[in-house]
Amino acid sequence: MIVEFEAELWEWDARPGESWVFVSLPPEPSEEIRELTTGTRRGFGSVRVRAQIGTTAWRTSIFPGSDGAYVLPLKKAVRTARRLSIGDRATVTIELVDTP
Known part of the structure; x- marks a missing residue:
């Protein structure tokens, strides 16, 4: 699965001031990722991506x-x-690495 999106x-x-900076994925692809990765997520519910x-x-x-x-x-x-x-704002592309 590949997702391209624009986010702030x-x-x-x-942790302000400690360089912890993120972008949030849109809700719909987030839900699709959650469904695709059920049972394969890593620590803290993380999913590996490019x-x-x-x-x-x-x-x-x-x-x-x-x-x-x-995020x-x-x-x-x-x-x-x-x-x-x-x-x-940035245009970001992510690709799931470990999907079944």
């Missing part, structure tokens, strides 16, 4: 968020490479 970068409230913003690609995991949507962490190297800051 946001900082995790519980992610890409522009020409920057990396492997990571998405995690279930408090509102039911999955994708954006490490500092990715934000720097793409010149992104909290509040900016």
